[in-house]
Amino acid sequence: MVFGVTSRKPPILVVTAATYPILLSNLLAAVRAVDDQYMILARSLGATKLQELTYFILPGIVPYLAGASRAAIGIALRISVVAEAFGASGGVGYWLVYSYDYGYREGVFAWAWILIILMIALDLLILKPIERWSTKWKLEK
Amino acid sequence: MEAGEVAVKIENLTKYYGQEKILDSITLTVKQGEAVGIAGPNGAGKSTLLRIIAGLEPPTQGKVIVRGRVGYVPQEVILLPWRTLRGNILLAAKLRKIPRHRAEEVIRWGARLLGLEEYLNKRPYQVSGGTRRKTQILMALATDPEILLLDEPFTGLDRDTITALQKAIDRMRRSENLTIIIVSHMIDEILPIVDKLYILTHKPARIKEILE
Structure with missing residues (x-):
């Protein structure tokens, strides 16, 4: 939507398809990596399976998921720009290819710069701070 | 539960990990309000014994009766x-x-x-x-x-902290009428705060001596 795509379905489908495998594989690895000691603590306190999940496993995997989400969103953005270039009627990818097709060199550079700045800004101003916030306890541990 | 009643009773407790015998026919009784120490060399099976009392591991043979809510403090x-x-x-x-x-x-x-x-x-x-x-x-x-199980509570602490913690445990026990079982490989650390001390042999752990 940020990139001006006129239909909501393509970006949602593209983002889902691009991020699902990365998030799923990281989720599985994160669950395996949850410290066994936390499970010993959970059992010694008589936690139910649902309580184990809520209080011990889910908070423990947040740092892994935050890192994976950052990577996945980066990939999804690149893919959606390519998708816009070939199958949309708006957005950075569309305008970049449109400018190229009509030999409008300044337009190509302008849209390329917009794309680069948007991706860096998204990563540095939004995704990275979220990752740092969610992994604070893990970094300082 | 009244003082003097049995809080923990262990009869002929034996524990195997695979083919290895860790605990061998352990029998001991802890009364309500009593502080009992279990000392022995590293790897003797003291922590295993405590985990069995806490209900975190089943015994291979024998009987463990625990009367009262258990609070377990693990070694780690x-x-x-x-x-x-x-x-x-x-x-x-x-x-x-x-x-x-x-x-x-x-x-x-x-x-x-x-x-x-x-x-x-x-x-x-x-x-x-x-x-x-x-x-x-x-x-x-x-x-x-009602029963507090402490597994090596003084490990890695300096002398002053150990002394402060010993005093705190002793005061907690008296004010809350707690039954306490402390496991440690260092007799000196637990001796000042227990009424009775069981000394275990190295694997398989048996009760070698009881000091009162």
Whole structure:
């Protein structure tokens, strides 16, 4: 939507398809990596399976998921720009290819710069701070 | 439960890990309000014995009868790093279905006794090992136990902290009429605060001697 795509379905489908495998594989690895000691603590306190999940496993995997989400969103953005270039009627990818097709060199550079700045800004101003916030306890541990 | 009643009774307890015999025919009785120490060399099976009493592991043979709520303090300090010390203690109480006001009350007197008041809102990685260990003990106390099981509670602590913790455990025991079982490989550390001391042999652990 940020990139001006006129239909909501393509970006949602593209983002889902691009991020699902990365998030799923990281989720599985994160669950395996949850410290066994936390499970010993959970059992010694008589936690139910649902309580184990809520209080011990889910908070423990947040740092892994935050890192994976950052990577996945980066990939999804690149893919959606390519998708816009070939199958949309708006957005950075569309305008970049449109400018190229009509030999409008300044337009190509302008849209390329917009794309680069948007991706860096998204990563540095939004995704990275979220990752740092969610992994604070893990970094300082 | 009244003082003098049996709180923990272990009869002919034997434990195998695979083919290896870890505990061999252990028999002991702990009365309500008593503080009992179990000492022995590293790897003798003391922690295994404590975990069996806590109900975290089944015995291979023999009988373990525990009368009363158990609070277990493991050898390794295990605190959730994403929660504050207070958050860890309150979670322990919540999982054991202890009312919030009762848990807050335990935090108030326990933190004062253990010298934890100024650290309660910090996270585990922001405090010393001694403070983490004291928090682990307070976590067990917040579950309102009648029997407190402490596995090597003085490991890695300096002399002053050990002395302070010994005093705190002794005072907690008297004020709350707790039954306490402490396991340690260092007799000197537990001797001042126990009524009875069981000494185990090396694997398979048997009771070698009882000091009263």
